[in-house]
Amino acid sequence: MAMTAIPGLKRLWRGVHVPEFKDATNRLPIRRMPFPPMLIVPLSQHAGAPAVVIVREGQEVVRGEPIARAGGFVSVPMHSPATGRIERIGLAPTARGPLAPAIYVKPYAAASQEVLYGEPQDIENMTPEQIVKAVQETGVVGLGGAAFPTHVKLKVPEGKTIDTVVVNGCECEPYLTTDHRVMVEHPGEVLHGARIAMKAVGAARAVVGVEDNKMDAVEALRRANTDSSGISIEAVPAKYPQGAEKLLVKVLLGREIPSGGLPADVGLAVFNVATLAQIGDLLPRRQGLIERVVTISGPGVSRPGNYLMALGTPLGFALEQAGCSAAAASVILGGPMMGAAAASLDVPVTKGVTGIVVFTHQAANGNARIFPCIHCAECVNVCPLHLNPSRLGMLARKGRYEEMEATLHLNDCFECGCCSYVCPSHIPLVQYFRVAKQMNRERKART
Ligand code: SF4
Numbered sequence: 001m002a003m004t005a006i007p008g009l010k011r012l013w014r015g016v017h018v019p020e021f022k023d024a025t026n027r028l029p030i031r032r033m034p035f036p037p038m039l040i041v042p043l044s045q046h047a048g049a050p051a052v053v054i055v056r057e058g059q060e061v062v063r064g065e066p067i068a069r070a071g072g073f074v075s076v077p078m079h080s081p082a083t084g085r086i087e088r089i090g091l092a093p094t095a096r097g098p099l100a101p102a103i104y105v106k107p108y109a110a111a112s113q114e115v116l117y118g119e120p121q122d123i124e125n126m127t128p129e130q131i132v133k134a135v136q137e138t139g140v141v142g143l144g145g146a147a148f149p150t151h152v153k154l155k156v157p158e159g160k161t162i163d164t165v166v167v168n169g170c171e172c173e174p175y176l177t178t179d180h181r182v183m184v185e186h187p188g189e190v191l192h193g194a195r196i197a198m199k200a201v202g203a204a205r206a207v208v209g210v211e212d213n214k215m216d217a218v219e220a221l222r223r224a225n226t227d228s229s230g231i232s233i234e235a236v237p238a239k240y241p242q243g244a245e246k247l248l249v250k251v252l253l254g255r256e257i258p259s260g261g262l263p264a265d266v267g268l269a270v271f272n273v274a275t276l277a278q279i280g281d282l283l284p285r286r287q288g289l290i291e292r293v294v295t296i297s298g299p300g301v302s303r304p305g306n307y308l309m310a311l312g313t314p315l316g317f318a319l320e321q322a323g324c325s326a327a328a329a330s331v332i333l334g335g336p337m338m339g340a341a342a343a344s345l346d347v348p349v350t351k352g353v354t355g356i357v358v359f360t361h362q363a364a365n366g367n368a369r370i371f372p373c374i375h376c377a378e379c380v381n382v383c384p385l386h387l388n389p390s391r392l393g394m395l396a397r398k399g400r401y402e403e404m405e406a407t408l409h410l411n412d413c414f415e416c417g418c419c420s421y422v423c424p425s426h427i428p429l430v431q432y433f434r435v436a437k438q439m440n441r442e443r444k445a446r447t
């Protein structure tokens with residue numbers, strides 16, 4: 001039986017209402033994409049140490065077979081997305097531009113999408129430590145975009161206690177509907193993954209937070225939540241950027257994660273719905289992560305939808321399948337608020353890619369001209385973390401990056417883009433903040 005609503009559910013006061021553009025894909029069933037002629041599996045598609053190659057060029061592999069092992073505790077293995085041959089081990093393009101080590105897998109022409117590797121395992125009798133290890137073996141990372149290894153989040157830090165697992169089903173970015181479709185079509189896997197997470201961290205309850213623009217997902221989860229396992233499904237008012245974990249836990253539970261702190265500091269562990277759906281699906285079969293659902297949408301796409309595609313599929317192939325128009329001028333990985341432009345169409349889809357949004361020339365160049373700050377304070381009013389983006393922007397323009405971190409909490413900024421979105425002077429504040437953080441990181445690495 002489903003638990004009842006949490007009394008005193010809060011709402012997100014700051015943030016912005018952005019046009020959603022989700023209608024093009026949110027009612028379409030997930031479609032499977034064929035294999036491309038070549039799959040490119042980067043060794044570093046997650047936070048932490050890169051994976052270490054365990055195959056050689058020319059070797060035959062089957063779909064789901066491990067091809068790289070984890071490079072440490074904060075790292076995950078890679079599995080072959082198709083049955084085929086290791087064509088090459090070498091450098092490959094990445095979303096941000098520089099080349100990085102990768103394994104090229106050439107699928108056999110007749111390769112089916114059946115997974116040929118794995119065996120059943122008994123999760124019920126596993127200890128929390130065994131679950132953490134088994135989850136690492138799946139190679140699952142945060143599929144909401146962060147790509148942080150999930151098993152690391154399942155290991156409770158020394159001296160901390162987790163009482164609640166928070167499941168993030170907000171998906172507040174415009175255009176993206178991958179989590180939405182996963183919740184509608186695979187609610188059982190989401191809930192099974194949530195129960196595994198509860199067992200691993202020792203939490204008695206889980207709360208799934210879903211924005212109220214996805215009531216079919218709320219209903220699907222509530223229908224599937226039949227075993228009185230301590231899981232409740234909560235609809236929260238839709239507002240960007242509610243999917244940020246700090247904001248969601250405040251709205252759902254009234255708890256505040258301290259500046260520079262983690263959810264574990266306030267007794268919580270937070271996971272994205274698609275991540276838990278993969279855990280719920282893969283763990284009982286001891287299989288690895290080899291595919292994910294990706295939203296392909298935007299004005300430059302004629303067949304928008306949610307595509308289940310092999311990891312390593314090059315963007316160019318994926319866009320061809322989705323009918324990318326010749327007028328496409330800009331390809332964004334992730335949503336338009338927090339995503340980044342892809343450096344090339346040879347870049348492969350990796351574990352953290354939630355969506356591919358294609359803009360036409362006109363849409364991509366909407367806000368080109370930048371004007372001086374008029375001190376209207378619009379950016380201050382919308383910042384969900386109560387930062388001062390106007391002052392941060394002023395310091396960024398002067399190159400005073402250290403001061404931004406030391407006195408104005410630059411590192412608390414999670415780059416939601418609300419400040420840039422409302423700025424009437426079109427000042428690219430969030431881009432300034434990304435540069436400032438990068439400069440501070442590089443300075444620290446030098447000292
Ligand atoms: S300062 Fe950072 S957190 Fe605040 S609105 Fe801007 S991008 Fe978002």
Ligand code: SF4
Pocket residue numbers: 372373374375376377378379380389390393419422423424425426427
């Ligand atoms: S919204 Fe733009 S113009 Fe207004 S205070 Fe902020 S930076 Fe200045």
